[in-house]
Amino acid sequence: MRHLRHVLASTALLAGTLTTLSATAPASATTEPGQAAAVTTTRYEAETAPAVCTGTLDSDWTGYSGTGFCNGTNATSGAAQFTVNAATAGQATLNVRFANGATAARPASLVVNGTTVQTPSFEATGAWSTWATKTLTVTLNAGSNTVRLNPTTADGLPNVDYVEATTADSTTPPATGALYVSPSGTDGAAGTQSAPTTLTSALSRVAAGGTIYLRGGTYAYASTVTIPATSNGTSAARTTLSAYPGETPVLNFAAQSESSSNRGLQLFGSYWHVYGLVVERAGDNGIYVGGSDNVIERTITRYRGSFAVHRASARW
Known part of the structure; x- marks a missing residue:
């Protein structure tokens, strides 16, 4: 039986490592990554x-x-x-x-x-x-x-x-050059706001230091979504996986069985910034971090089989 645990994973970069905090999401204005707009x-x-x-x-x-x-x-x-x-x-x-x-x-x-x-x-x-x-x-x-x-x-x-x-709070549009993903997106789509693609396709295309915006709604997955070890940002320009401003994307892994190999989001790359997502009902860890120097901010994991966020080593 899955443990119904609900946590907000919020992280801060301190002296080259990441310190993880657990808290309740506040009702307040926040600025999205790369945005002048706030929600x-x-x-x-x-x-x-x-x-x-x-x-x-x-x-x-x-x-x-x-x-x-x-x-x-x-x-x-x-x-x-x-x-x-x-x-x-x-x-x-x-x-x-x-x-x-x-x-x-x-x-x-x-x-x-x-x-x-x-x-x-x-x-x-x-x-x-x-x-x-x-x-x-x-x-x-x-x-x-x-x-x-x-x-x-x-x-x-x-x-x-x-x-x-x-x-x-603002109609300022997101940064230019981003890839856009929606629950109804298709693999071969351009990844623009008018022709959004899928998350797995966007992850295979995003350049180092680029941005992927997930539109609001529920994304249903039967298998782990992986950011591979070959996909990295830099210390000067992190690659960003973010909720579209003002919206909440929910990555739902309810189709997974409870197993140590059935994770939700698996982050093997380094220098990533993950922002504003909800990851739910994974068969094991909501988010598994194998890379280093990553920031996971204002991201909720819930109804999972094991830990909210699991790191493979002491250095994130």
Whole structure:
């Protein structure tokens, strides 16, 4: 059985080695690698106005944030609604924290500003006190936005703790010359914003000191994603693997069985900067580091079989 452990791996370069810290991701503005733009992550609690819970605000199950959670009515009318603010129009990442102690998933419609944009399903978490996060990518208007979860079955929603929204503070575009990856990208695509490629293809093409941007969404993998030992940056110009500003890419390895050989992201190269990713459900280590002088920053590993980040030697 996999251990459900969730950690934010944040690293800093000190005297040629990397010191690893574990912390909770703060709700604050951050600057992306190579960017003038910044992003802001804001938490919206389900029990705090102007959020609306069509049901009851409860606190009888442990592990929630704030003072409680939304226990929606067990009906298709039992919605949870949030008011989300964005400095500029564009894509945003929503992390919905929920618990589903039932045996079946609870599907919903995600309605943004009156339009249904997705139909996420909130899987069973094993207990009402076991919380999980569903990552969704949406387009928001500048200013105030209404984000609503409408259940689509009579079972209603799971218990909803909060929504964390990551939005861009600036419309400054990413650095030129980068390769772009998306969940719908193809191996032979050019790797531009309009024709994104796959992560494995981008890793085979990126030049030393170059940048790969991952667009938000879930990337499903059955095998380890490897940055080979032949792919290196330099001390003056690291090669960067980064979330696209304001978005959250999730590398999902749920198709892996639990085994010491089934890692998520395997970093054998040196002088890399990995930023803003979520790596989940790997069969063993979420991230395995075999190279040296690498920086892994604001990257979350969760629901993995073994260590969050494993290093092969004392020098990263």
